[in-house]
Amino acid sequence: MKSSFRAMGTNVAILADERTDPSVFLAATATVEAIFVREESRFTRFREDSELSRVNRSAGHWIRVSDPFAEVVRQSLAGAAATHGLFDPTVLGALEAAGYDRDFAEIEYLEEPGPPGPVACGRWSEVRSSGSRVRLPEGVGLDFGGFVKGWTADLAAEAAVARGLGWALVNAGGDVRVAGDAPQLEVGIEEPTAADEICSTVRISGGALATSSVTQRRWGPGMHHLIDPRIGLPARGPVVQATAWAPTCAAAEISSKRALLEGLSVLDDVPCVLILASGEVVTNVVSEEAA
Amino acid sequence: MTERASSSHAAAPRRQRLSKRTLRAWAWIAGAAALFTPFAALAAQPKVGMTSASAPRPVIIKRVVRRVVIVAARQPTAPARVVYVSGGTTGGGTAPAPAPVTTTGGSTVPR
Numbered sequence: 001m002k003s004s005f006r007a008m009g010t011n012v013a014i015l016a017d018e019r020t021d022p023s024v025f026l027a028a029t030a031t032v033e034a035i036f037v038r039e040e041s042r043f044t045r046f047r048e049d050s051e052l053s054r055v056n057r058s059a060g061h062w063i064r065v066s067d068p069f070a071e072v073v074r075q076s077l078a079g080a081a082a083t084h085g086l087f088d089p090t091v092l093g094a095l096e097a098a099g100y101d102r103d104f105a106e107i108e109y110l111e112e113p114g115p116p117g118p119v120a121c122g123r124w125s126e127v128r129s130s131g132s133r134v135r136l137p138e139g140v141g142l143d144f145g146g147f148v149k150g151w152t153a154d155l156a157a158e159a160a161v162a163r164g165l166g167w168a169l170v171n172a173g174g175d176v177r178v179a180g181d182a183p184q185l186e187v188g189i190e191e192p193t194a195a196d197e198i199c200s201t202v203r204i205s206g207g208a209l210a211t212s213s214v215t216q217r218r219w220g221p222g223m224h225h226l227i228d229p230r231i232g233l234p235a236r237g238p239v240v241q242a243t244a245w246a247p248t249c250a251a252a253e254i255s256s257k258r259a260l261l262e263g264l265s266v267l268d269d270v271p272c273v274l275i276l277a278s279g280e281v282v283t284n285v286v287s288e289e290a291a
Numbered sequence: 292m293t294e295r296a297s298s299s300h301a302a303a304p305r306r307q308r309l310s311k312r313t314l315r316a317w318a319w320i321a322g323a324a325a326l327f328t329p330f331a332a333l334a335a336q337p338k339v340g341m342t343s344a345s346a347p348r349p350v351i352i353k354r355v356v357r358r359v360v361i362v363a364a365r366q367p368t369a370p371a372r373v374v375y376v377s378g379g380t381t382g383g384g385t386a387p388a389p390a391p392v393t394t395t396g397g398s399t400v401p402r
Contacts, residue, residue, distance in 0.1 A: 013393060200377065285361075
């Protein structure tokens with residue numbers, strides 16, 4: 001069974017066992033959609049009245065936040081520390097300077113965009129979080145990007161199972177989370193330059209997959225949404241797309257960004273499939289024959 | 292002469308004319324044959340792409356898009372819950388792989 005809707009600027013799909021009672025599936029789908037709507041309104045940076053916008057306006061001061069917001073801040077700072085800053089929730093300034101300063105649907109593709117000046121990143125270590133209060137350093141804004149999408153997919157998939165599904169797969173624009181007692185499910189990895197084509201396939205029965213790519217959300221040559229915090233500019237490296245597996249989608253999001261920015265050395269400790277600019281696919285995920 | 296001629300005329304067997312009923316029957320048979328012959332020819336012609344049910348389907352991979360390199364990591368990192376199945380192909384053969392249940396591709400923007 002499958003149902004889909006649009007949220008967080010992308011398509012969200014929910015899959016479940018074909019034998020599921022349709023009324024149970026319908027209720028689970030409604031729950032998933034409500035979770036996405038709720039978290040989108042909390043974490044969007046394109047609405048003045050969102051909690052994220054309110055927190056960003058309060059940079060330099062302590063501000064009380066909701067429990068989910070505090071949790072996302074806590075997890076994202078832990079991710080930044082674990083990746084030595086390759087995953088950085090404070091790249092908002094660099095992202096806006098590069099041109100992603102409004103909803104992506106409103107951004108025009110420019111053949112010759114003006115080169116953005118590098119914007120210093122890495123101030124995640126100055127963000128303070130204590131219980132339900134957060135303090136950003138002055139001049140710094142948060143943007144959780146795809147991390148929140150993955151975190152919401154985790155919440156939604158677990159809620160769908162709690163609503164009675166034997167298992168559920170939630171796919172939020174490529175952030176895939178499987179919860180419950182699922183069979184082996186094949187997930188295609190899209191071609192970086194042609195989303196309609198599959199370049200590889202992996203099979204998962206649990207956990208999550210997330211993909212980071214420099215070929216999506218582009219608004220000009222070399223201009224895309226994935227900021228390399230080391231240079232404060234859109235990333236330019238040998239990896240054009242990275243798909244990572246982790247127990248949760250939030251963790252997979254962090255790992256996929258690290259994989260894309262770090263390159264081949266990530267294969268030592270992250271299960272992932274990398275697509276290089278040369279066209280090669282490099283993976284450390286055990287192949288079907290060896291499994 | 293007259294007698295001979297008369298005698299020879301009498302020797303030739305008189306050809307019996309077919310009855311109207313028989314003629315009509317033959318006409319029906321000929322007409323039906325003319326009508327159905329083209330259909331029979333069409334039905335009998337060999338069919339394109341038909342193979343016997345027991346024959347294995349040939350798989351023709353026209354173009355391998357990617358070369359996949361599986362790297363031996365320092366530690367076994369791929370848990371049992373994720374398995375690499377295949378590199379993709381395009382062009383396809385006569386026995387395509389089953390479509391995956393979903394895809395991942397990096398913050399896909401809906402079109």
